[in-house]
Amino acid sequence: MQYWNxxxxxxxxxxxxRVQTERLANTVKRIYHNVPFYREKMQKKGVEPGDIKTVEDLKKLPFSYxxxxxxxYPYGLFAVPMSEVVRLHASSGxxxxxxxxxxxxxxxxxxxxxMARTLTSAGTTKESFVQIAYGYGLFTGGLGAHYGAERIGASVIPISGGNTKRQIQxxxxxxxxxxxxxxxxxxFIAEELExxxxxxxxxxxxAGVFGAEPWSANMRDEIEQRLGIVAIDIYGLSEIIGPGVATECICKCGLHIQEDHFIPEIIDPETEEVLPEGCKGELVxxxxxxxxxxxxxxxxxxxxxxxYEKCECGRTLARMSKVQGRTDDMLIIRGVNVFPSQIESVLLEIGETAPHYLLIVDRVDNLDTLEVWVEMTQGLFSDEVRRIEDLERKIRHEIESTLxxxxxxxxxxxxTIERSEGKAKRVIDKRKL
Incomplete structure (x- = not known):
């Protein structure tokens, strides 16, 4: 089994x-003394750095949003002088x-x-040629993967996103x-290749290391089959570090969190109470x-x-399940919670259409409506109208019974549906909520 560290x-x-306790205590001391915003938050909660003696004391600290x-904005949460900051990144806003x-x-x-650990989990070695088609610039994806691949000693191809014909060449x-x-x-690359x-x-x-947006197990199967690769899910967000927070290994049974750098919790998003191992909730x-x-x-x-069970690969790091949606991109349609990834699973399970879809949500006469646009394959497009209508009915039935x-x-x-070289736009919500 291949490990980086x-x-x-x-x-x-x-x-x-022990490692987390020591590093957490040091971090809390630094932010308390160097970030007025955090000091004020902790004082409001009646917490001082000396109160954080173990990882269990994490729950005494305030949340960040x-x-x-x-x-x-822009630098109010920085804990060092700007003279020590050598790189700035920003989210898409x-x-x-x-x-x-x-x-x-x-x-x-x-x-x-x-990121070296992440890429190693997908089989990257010094002999590998790593094509990085994440965007470079203020987005953290491209440069994050770039420096991880260089750390391994792989040959980096920093092509960035776009120009798909050139990517393929x-x-x-x-x-x-x-x-x-x-x-x-x-x-999209698979489609262009075909x-x-x-x-x-x-x-x-x-192999491929894919992240920056939610994707289903069925979409993974589609990518693996069409590109002939092992598709590994990676997780990260700019606020925490960028890509590299967690990654699957070849066992594909959850994403290993780099716990010596990031301590995870799962909370109830409503009550903010910490939930036991195995419970579904919001990741903190x-x-x-x-x-x-x-x-x-x-x-x-x-x-x-x-x-926190040891993985078959031998890693003992905590594993998070594949992200199942977001509390803030979850759609509530007529009282039902709907995640775009659920619709995607239904479509790919049926497997008779192209893997491109768009959800259009609206409100007509005070009633929520959901319209699902799905692209036909070239073969289906040239098929007879009755066949197309039958498939529309089939998809509608599966969505209703599943969701x-x-x-x-x-x-x-x-x-018909616009392609994306970054995060795919899956939802148009026309409601005035």
């Missing part, structure tokens, strides 16, 4: 607890102000370390065997090695669960 990846629970990062994060040299070193000519991009873009008449056997691809992270931009009990809004909500299903022509 066996010491931490296979550490006993007792030893990991995305709004806190906006309220202190889809709502309100963008989130700005900063890294010291040690932070960049930690980031390269966790380089994939063939350079002998790419590890692909790093969003899962939706991986499917249209160009290039067989997966013509490539040297072996505390960073314990970051210098520039440490975060305490940051509410990610991602829905997951945790297990408990009725939907209008519309099969649309191939290439």
């Amino acid at each position: 066996r010491t931490y990846e296979c550490m006993s629970r007792e030893e990991m607890n 995305k709004q806190d990062l906006r309220d202190t 889809t709502t309100g102000k963008q989130i700005v994060v900063g890294y010291t040299r040690k932070d960049l070193d930690s980031w390269a370390e966790v 380089i994939m063939k000519d350079f002998g790419t065997n590890i692909l790093a991009c969003t899962p939706s873009y991986a499917l 249209e160009a008449g290039i067989k997966k056997e013509d490539l040297k691809l072996k 992270f505390t960073t314990i090695t970051k210098e520039g931009f440490p975060l305490i009990r940051y509410r990610t809004r991602d829905i997951s669960s945790l297990t 408990g909500v009725s939907a209008k299903v519309k099969l649309v022509e191939p290439k």
Whole structure:
């Protein structure tokens, strides 16, 4: 079995607890003395650094929210002088102000370390050619994967996103065997390969590390089959460090969290109570090695669960389940909670359409409506109208029986739904909520 850092990846629970306790106590002291925002929050809760003696004391600390990062924009949560910050990244800022994060040299070193572990989990070695088709720039994806691959000593192909024909040409000519991009873009590449008449056997691809958006097990199967690779799910967010927070191994039974850098919790999103192992709830992270931009009990809004059982691969790190949606992108339609990934699973389970869809939610006469656009394959598009209508009825029935909500299903022509080289846009919500 391949490990990048066996010491931490296979550490006993007792030893990991000791490492986390020491690093947590140091982090809390630093933010209390260096970040007025956190000091005020802790004082309001009646907590002082000396109260944090074990990992169990984590629950005494206040939560952090995305709004806190906006309220202190741009540098209000930094714990070091700006002269020590050597890199700035920012989130896309889809709502309100963008989130700005900063890294010291040690932070960049930690980031390269966790991404080296991530890429190693997918089989990356010094002999690998890693094509990074995540975006470079303020988005953390491209550079995060880049420095992790360089840390391993692999040959990095920093192509960034877009220009898919060129991506494919380089994939063939350079002998790419590890692909790093969003899962939706991986499917788009597969589609373009097929249209160009290039067989997966013509490539040297072996594995892909895919993240930055939710994707279902069925979508994984589709990617693996069409590209002939092992598809590994990776997890990260700019606020915590970027990609590299957690990764699957080849066993694909949950994502290993790099616990010597990030302490995970699962809470009830309503009561904020910490939930026991195995329970589904909102994922919360505390960073314990970051210098520039440490975060305490940051509410990610991602829905997951945790297990601390040793994995078949030998790693003892806590594992989070594949993200099952978000508390803030969850759709409530006529009182029913709906995640786009649930619709995706239904579509890919049926398997008679292209893997591209769009959910359009509206409110007509005070009643929520859901319309699901699904792209037809070229073969289906040229089929008879009755066949298309039958498939629309079939999909509508499966959505209703699986999710408990009725939907209008519309099969649309191939290439109707806009493609994305970054995060796929899955929902248009026209309601004035």
